[in-house]
Amino acid sequence: MDNWILKGVRNLVREDGETQEITPTQVKVKVTHVLLSKFDALVFNGDIEAQFPKTLGRYAIGIVTEAGENCYGVKKNDRVFLKPALPCGECLSCKSGDPDDCTDIKIAGKDYDGYLRDFVVCEYNEVSPLPESIDNFQALCIELVGIAENIYDRLSLSEGQRVAVVGGDTLGNIIAQVLQYHKIIPIVIDNNQENLERARKCGVYYAFPADDEAVKNVAEATNGNMCDAAIYSTNSNLPVSLTARIVGNNKAVVLSGFSALNNSIAVRDVIEKGMHIYGVTNAAGYCGAVINMILHGAVNFEHFETDVLDKFDPVKLLTEKSANMRMPKNNNLTILKLMF
Numbered sequence: 001m002d003n004w005i006l007k008g009v010r011n012l013v014r015e016d017g018e019t020q021e022i023t024p025t026q027v028k029v030k031v032t033h034v035l036l037s038k039f040d041a042l043v044f045n046g047d048i049e050a051q052f053p054k055t056l057g058r059y060a061i062g063i064v065t066e067a068g069e070n071c072y073g074v075k076k077n078d079r080v081f082l083k084p085a086l087p088c089g090e091c092l093s094c095k096s097g098d099p100d101d102c103t104d105i106k107i108a109g110k111d112y113d114g115y116l117r118d119f120v121v122c123e124y125n126e127v128s129p130l131p132e133s134i135d136n137f138q139a140l141c142i143e144l145v146g147i148a149e150n151i152y153d154r155l156s157l158s159e160g161q162r163v164a165v166v167g168g169d170t171l172g173n174i175i176a177q178v179l180q181y182h183k184i185i186p187i188v189i190d191n192n193q194e195n196l197e198r199a200r201k202c203g204v205y206y207a208f209p210a211d212d213e214a215v216k217n218v219a220e221a222t223n224g225n226m227c228d229a230a231i232y233s234t235n236s237n238l239p240v241s242l243t244a245r246i247v248g249n250n251k252a253v254v255l256s257g258f259s260a261l262n263n264s265i266a267v268r269d270v271i272e273k274g275m276h277i278y279g280v281t282n283a284a285g286y287c288g289a290v291i292n293m294i295l296h297g298a299v300n301f302e303h304f305e306t307d308v309l310d311k312f313d314p315v316k317l318l319t320e321k322s323a324n325m326r327m328p329k330n331n332n333l334t335i336l337k338l339m340f
Contacts (some may be wrong), residue, residue, distance in 0.1 A: 002015075002016070002017065002117060002118050003015050003016070003017035003055055003116075003117040004055060004056055004057070004116040004117060004171065004314050005053045005054065005055050005056075005098065006043065006044060006050065006052060006053060006054050006056050007052055007053050008052050008162075008241045009044075009045065010044060010045065010319070012044060012047070012056065012314060012315050012318065015161070017117055017118060020109060020119075020121040020313040022066050022068050023068055024069050024071075025068055025070045025071060025123055025124055026068050026071070026121055026122060026123055026124065027066065027067045027068065027074055027080075027121070027122065027123075027124050027127060027311060028064070028065050028066035028067075028120070028121050029060075029062040029063065029064055029065065029073055029080060029117055029119065029120045029121075029122070029127060029173070029337050030061060030062050030063045030064075030065050030339060031057075031060050031062040031063060031081060031082070031115050031116075031117060031118060031120060031339070032062050032079075032136075032337070032338055032339040033060065033061050033062075033136050033140060033335055033336065033337055033338065033339075034057045034059065034060045034115055034116050034140075034335070034336045034338065035058075035059035035060070035140040035141075035323035035333060035334070035335055035336075035337070036057075036116075036314070036321070036334040036336055037058055037059060037258075038215055038235055038315055038321065039058050039109070039110075039258040039259050039319040040057060040058060040109055040116075040318060040321075041110065041318050041322045042113075042258055042322075043056060043109055043110055043335070044056065044318040044319075044322060045322040047214055048110060048258070049110075049317075050109070050110045050111070050196070050229065050305065051111075053111070054109065054113060054114070055109070055113035055114050055115070055116060055117055056109045056110065056111075056114050056116045056314070056318075057070065057109050057114035057115035057116030058084045058107065058109045058114055058115075058143075059070065059073050059084055059140050059142075059143055060081075060082045060084075060114075060115030060116075060140070060170070061079065061080065061082065061116075061130065061136060061139045061140060062080060062082060062115075062120065062339075063077060063078070063079055063080070064076050064077060064078045064127070064265075065081055066120070066263070067124065068096060068124070070124075070161040072124065072169070073122045073124075073125035073129065074127060074129055075186075077336060078129045078130075079129070079130045079139075080127040080128060080129050080130060081127065081128045081130055081139050081142050081291075082083060082108070082115050082120060082122070082126070082127055083095070083126050083127065083128065083284075083287060084107065084108045084109075084114075084143045084282075085105050085106065085107055085108070085143065085282040085283060085284040085301040086105070086106050086108075086126060086256065086284060087100075087105065087106070087284060087285075088102055088103075088104040088105065088106050089150050090276045091103045091104050092187075093235050096175035099207065099285075100284075101286045102284065105155060105282050105284045106236050109284060111166065112283075115129075115315060117338070118338065122256075124229060126228065126266070128142075128288065128291065129258050130285045130291070131291065131295060133295060134291065134295065136335075137199075137301060137304075137306060137335065138294050138299075138301055139337065140325045141170075141174065141299075141301065142172050142283075142287060142291065143282070143288050144171055144283075145172065145174055145178060145282050145283075145290045145294065145299055146282075146286035146287065146289075146290045147171065147174075147175075147256060147280060147282065147283045148171075148175040148177075148178035148179075149178055149255050149286055149289060149290060150258060150280050150282070150283050150286060151175060151178075151280050152178060152179065152182055152184070152230055153331065154252075154254065154278055154280060155229050155252055155254065157179075157182065157184050157229065159182070159183040159184070160183065160184075161184055161185065161228040161229070162184075162186075162187060162221065162222050162225075162227050162228055163179055163184055163185070163186055163187065163227055163228055163231060163331050164186075164187045164188075164189060164218060164229070164230040164231065164243070164246050164247070165179070165187065165188045165189070165230075165231050165233070165319075166190075166210070166231065166233065166236065166238055166240075166246075167189075167190060167195075167232065167233030167234075167235060167236025167238055167242055167257070168189070168190035168192065168195030168196055168199050168207070168236070168241055168329070168335060169190075169192075169195060169233055169235045169257075170186045170235070170304060171204060171233050171235055171256065171257050172190070172195070172231075172233040172235070172236060173188075173195070174299055175231055175233070175256070176188050176199060176202070176204050177202055177203070177204075177298065177299045177300065178293075178298060178299065180203060180204070180224050180299040181293065181299075185205075186204055187206040187207075187218060187221055187222075187227065187246075188204050188206065188207045188208070189208050189209075189210050189214055189218075189237070189238070189242070189246075189263035190207075190209070190210055191209060191210040191211070191238060193209070193333070196208070196209065198303050198304075200201075201303045202300045202303055203300070203315050204258055206221050206260020208221075210238050210242065210283040214242065214246070215246060218246045225248055226246055226247055226251075227246050227247045227248065227251065228247075228248065229247060229251055229252045229254070230243040230246055230247045230251070230252075230253045230254070231252070231253075231254045231256060231257050232253065232254065232256065232257075233257045234255060234256065234257035234258060235257040235258065236257075237301070238304055240255065240264065240265050241265050241266060241269070241334045242273065243265065244265055244266065244269035244270070245269075247273065247275065249273050249274055250273070250274040250276075251273070251275060251276070251277075252275065252276040252277070253265070253275055253276070253277050253278070254277075254278045254279070254280055255277065255279045255280075256280045257281070258279060258281065265277070266289065267314065274309070276304070286310055304333060305332045305333065306332065306333045306334075306335055307332050307333070307334050307335065308335045308337055309334065309335065309336055309337060310337040314335055314336070317334060321334070
């Protein structure tokens with residue numbers, strides 16, 4: 001059984017995985033597809049710290065090949081989503097029986113072994129069965145949609161409010177679509193024309209270049225009031241300082257995504273505008289809600305570009321992804337097909 005283990009920075013090796021027996025509350029899952037993400041590349045490159053050795057692969061789906069007798073709602077042959085973020089089990093909230101308020105969420109491929117391997121043995125509540133009407137690509141994007149929903153909840157927005165999304169990459173696009181699903185008006189800003197066009201194809205009315213006219217365009221779109229909030233996708237590599245220029249006073253800025261860039265926002269702007277700043281990088285606890293959202297058409301996935309590979313070298317792919325991290329057109333999503 002193949003298991004791709006990161007032994008150190010850029011030291012990814014393939015080893016035979018050990019055969020594991022399941023307990024009554026565990027399932028054994030044959031991994032079928034892995035979405036090789038920018039997050040995986042950052043861990044591979046040492047830009048995001050992890051304790052070695054660690055199996056990479058944050059986003060994956062698979063088929064249950066074995067299920068213990070006490071696995072409720074999950075059975076053999078179910079197609080499942082392997083949860084990429086889990087409560088720590090150690091903080092006060094977790095020990096008080098409230099894992100949804102965990103203060104130290106753990107991430108697959110960083111804090112615990114990820115899914116770039118043939119088989120995974122885990123607790124049955126660490127997977128979510130997938131409806132047949134959700135295809136493999138949609139399933140692999142569950143966490144990204146969940147991050148967008150987490151952001152929406154954090155901001156406590158009302159219908160009709162205008163929210164800037166700085167960065168039209170995959171995550172930024174999904175955030176904009178989720179805002180629209182909740183009847184919020186997104187304003188997407190990006191320096192990549194392809195991203196702006198994709199946003200328009202997905203129904204976003206306001207999509208502006210990240211140029212000298214960006215602030216003026218936002219002002220016109222908001223009748224001079226500026227945005228009620230701004231969401232910055234760190235994947236975009238745009239200057240985070242732009243967010244401070246396009247929000248009104250006493251508004252919120254959310255920083256999301258995965259980046260090793262030491263980007264900055266002026267403290268003066270934060271103080272003078274009375275801004276509230278949040279970081280949102282996971283969607284622990286959102287899986288069920290997101291599956292329902294996808295079933296109800298919250299996100300249009302048809303305009304995303306994917307490369308589905310059944311023959312691949314993860315070392316080569318991650319090296320290339322690391323080298324192209326700051327390329328503005330590095331938007332294709334790489335899906336590794338482990339079973340065909």
